[in-house]
Amino acid sequence: MRGPGRFDQPLDPLVAAFNASIGFDRELLPYDLAGSRAHVRMLTKVGLVTPQEGELLLGGLDRIEQEWQEGQFNPGVDQEDIHSAVENHLTQQLGAVGKKLHTARSRNDQVATDLRLYTLDHSGRIIGHLTTLMGVLLALAQKHVETLIPAYTHLQRAQPVSLAHHWLAYFEMFDRDRARLTDCIERMNILPLGSGALAGTTLPIDRAYTAALLGFRAPCENSLDGVSDRDFVVELLSALSLIMAHLSRLSEELILWSSREFGFIQLTDRCATGSSLMPQKKNPDVPELIRGKSGRVYGHLMGMLTVLKSLPLAYNKDLQEDKEPLFDTVRTVETCLEIMTLFLTEGFTLDTARLAQAVEEDYSNATDAADYLVRKGLPFREAYYIVGALVRSSLANGKLLKDLSLREWQTFHPLFEADIYEAISPKQVVSARNSYGGTGFAQVREALARAQARLG
Numbered sequence: 001m002r003g004p005g006r007f008d009q010p011l012d013p014l015v016a017a018f019n020a021s022i023g024f025d026r027e028l029l030p031y032d033l034a035g036s037r038a039h040v041r042m043l044t045k046v047g048l049v050t051p052q053e054g055e056l057l058l059g060g061l062d063r064i065e066q067e068w069q070e071g072q073f074n075p076g077v078d079q080e081d082i083h084s085a086v087e088n089h090l091t092q093q094l095g096a097v098g099k100k101l102h103t104a105r106s107r108n109d110q111v112a113t114d115l116r117l118y119t120l121d122h123s124g125r126i127i128g129h130l131t132t133l134m135g136v137l138l139a140l141a142q143k144h145v146e147t148l149i150p151a152y153t154h155l156q157r158a159q160p161v162s163l164a165h166h167w168l169a170y171f172e173m174f175d176r177d178r179a180r181l182t183d184c185i186e187r188m189n190i191l192p193l194g195s196g197a198l199a200g201t202t203l204p205i206d207r208a209y210t211a212a213l214l215g216f217r218a219p220c221e222n223s224l225d226g227v228s229d230r231d232f233v234v235e236l237l238s239a240l241s242l243i244m245a246h247l248s249r250l251s252e253e254l255i256l257w258s259s260r261e262f263g264f265i266q267l268t269d270r271c272a273t274g275s276s277l278m279p280q281k282k283n284p285d286v287p288e289l290i291r292g293k294s295g296r297v298y299g300h301l302m303g304m305l306t307v308l309k310s311l312p313l314a315y316n317k318d319l320q321e322d323k324e325p326l327f328d329t330v331r332t333v334e335t336c337l338e339i340m341t342l343f344l345t346e347g348f349t350l351d352t353a354r355l356a357q358a359v360e361e362d363y364s365n366a367t368d369a370a371d372y373l374v375r376k377g378l379p380f381r382e383a384y385y386i387v388g389a390l391v392r393s394s395l396a397n398g399k400l401l402k403d404l405s406l407r408e409w410q411t412f413h414p415l416f417e418a419d420i421y422e423a424i425s426p427k428q429v430v431s432a433r434n435s436y437g438g439t440g441f442a443q444v445r446e447a448l449a450r451a452q453a454r455l456g
Contacts, residue, residue, distance in 0.1 A: 020077045021320050022085060027327055029068055029082050031117035032110070033061050035193060036086065038213040039105060046204050049100050056097050060090045083107050083114075104203040105193060108227040108315040112192035115322070117214065119188050119236050122330045123181050126240070129337035130178050131455065134171050136344045138451055141167040145444050147352060148359045148426050149264065159367060160359040160426050161439040163350075164448065171451055173246040180239040188232035191216035195226035198314035228314045230304070233322050237301040240333045244294040247336050251287030254348070258284045263354045271347030286343050290336045297332055300325035363391050365401060365424040368432070372423045376415045386413050 011019075037058060044054035064086060067073035075085035084107070091098030141164035151161040191214060194200070194207035200223045207219035220226035257264035267282050275281035307321045366387050373383035390412045394401060401424055409416035422428055434440035437447070 016080075017077055019080065019317075021081045021323065022075055022077060022079050024324050024327065025082045025111075026075070028111070028114040028118055028323075029086070030065075031114040031121070032082055032086055033065050034117060035110065035113045035214065036061055036101060038210050039193065040101065041213055042206055042210045043100070043103055045209060046206055048103050048203060048205075053097050053100060056094055057090070057101055060093045060098065061086075063093065064089055081107070081111075083110050104196070104201045104205045106195075106197040106227070108197050109192045109195040109223075112195070112227050112229070113214075115230075115326075116188055116190070116192065116216075116232065119232060119326070120185060120215075122334070123185050123188070123236060126243070126330070126333060126337065127178050127181050129334060129341070130174050130181075130243070133337055133341045133344070134174050134178075134451075134455055136341050137167045137171045137174070138448070138455060140164075140344065141171070141444075141451075142448055144350075145441055145448070146427075147350070147355060148430055149355050150358050150362065150364060151439075157362045157364050159364045160430050161433075162430055162441060162444045163355070164444050165439040168444070168447055168451060170246065170250050173249075174243075175451075175454060177239065177243045177246065180242065181236075184232065184235045184239055187235065189215075189217045190226075191219045192226035192229070194219055195223035198224055198227055224314045228311065228316075228319070230308055230319060230322050233326055234301070234304055234308065237297070237304055237326065237329055240329050241294075241297050241301050243333055244290075244297045244336065247340055248291045248294040250340065251291040254287045254343070255284045255291070258348065263351055264358070265348040265350055267348050268346060271343050286339055286347060290340060293332050293336060297329050300329045359426040360402070361400070363394070363401060365426070365429050366391050368424050368429045369401060369420065371432075372420055373413060373415055378413075378415065 040049065040054050040057045040061070043049045044051055049057065064073055073085075073089065075082070075089070079085035079088060087098070087101055090101055144163040144167070147163040148160045149163045149166055150157045151159055151166065191207065191211040193210055193214075194205050211217070211219045220229070254265065256262050258267050267284060271286050272282045273285045275283065303325050304322060307318050311318055369390070370380065370383040370387045373386065374380050378386075390401070390404075390409075393412075394404065402421065406416070406418055406420075409420055423432075430439055431441050434443055436443065
């Protein structure tokens with residue numbers, strides 16, 4: 001910010017445009033006004049402005065907010081940033097009284113406060129979006145406890161599981177995301193205002209009062225750290241990057257499931273697009289875009305870490321680069337959470353017949369054949385090799401395990417009896433995995449009840 005006291009030549013227009021943040025930090029206006037209102041009330045309390053001046057300042061801030069909402073307050077590059085724009089506009093309205101708004105504060109502690117108010121607000125909103133998405137996943141799981149789906153390792157069919165168990169795996173991921181954001185909120189909920197430019201102020205301010213007015217749990221302990229700390233931005237970007245990782249993993253599975261090779265889901269017209277050339281195509285653009293946007297969010301995290309990596313104390317103009325990546329990340333994550341919620345709700349239909357077929361057409365019940373022998377006293381590793389040889393033989397003869405005759409089973413070991421067919425049936429394979437946290441139907445129903453309690 002420049003004034004006639006120190007400078008006698010105008011700023012070069014190119015430098016002015018390069019230096020200004022008004023093009024993007026206007027997103028902070030509601031938080032800047034909230035911080036200014038609290039600051040005015042504190043100044044009034046300690047006697048740095050009179051009650052009458054305080055009322056004039058608060059009324060002026062309310063008018064600026066109304067003008068903003070009505071599209072009448074549109075500051076340009078000449079205002080440099082939203083904080084200066086508010087102060088200048090207030091001074092135009094109130095004259096000398098408007099100049100008292102900036103008493104006992106700097107733009108350094110002001111923007112740090114605005115940014116924390118922004119991150120606190122949007123962290124809460126994102127927790128709300130996560131909770132809604134988790135509710136959709138839980139509803140899907142409740143409908144499909146006994147629907148079976150092949151589960152994979154190395155993208156090779158491994159063992160059948162309850163589809164509810166699969167949905168609940170993503171429920172767990174997003175629940176961890178909620179916990180991470182809650183943890184971030186604890187550390188970002190600290191008030192920098194009152195730190196001044198870097199060293200505090202000589203004026204008799206009451207920082208605890210300002211913190212209470214704005215809902216912060218405490219003022220920051222160190223003024224140098226207060227104006228220069230952006231750890232909370234990095235933490236939030238990191239937590240949001242993990243949300244995007246989880247959304248991207250879910251997107252990848254939905255993309256695979258919608259392909260003809262898998263055929264587990266059919267895309268609805270509501271959430272799919274077509275090809276400009278191939279009339280038969282129905283493309284999963286929604287999950288593909290979510291998957292692609294994860295890279296955008298990761299890039300913002302790395303960019304912010306790079307900005308911070310060699311900054312000396314205290315405030316440096318480099319920190320102006322914290323806002324655009326933060327704002328874009330928050331918008332991207334909020335949009336992706338909303339669109340994934342929509343996609344899970346009405347973007348596809350499940351092909352249950354194809355799923356039922358899929359769990360019958362492979363060797364994912366081989367482990368259960370080995371466990372069958374273990375229950376009859378055979379050491380697991382010995383049972384493992386016996387069933388491995390049995391699978392190799394079955395592949396050579398073009399048969400599935402369920403199609404082998406009892407004599408063929410007993411060729412590999414006499415402990416195999418007629419009940420082997422029930423033991424390797426898909427429903428039994430899933431139902432039998434009744435260890436805590438497993439895919440057994442009883443365990444899944446208990447997990448659903450626990451998940452419902454956590455969601456509530």
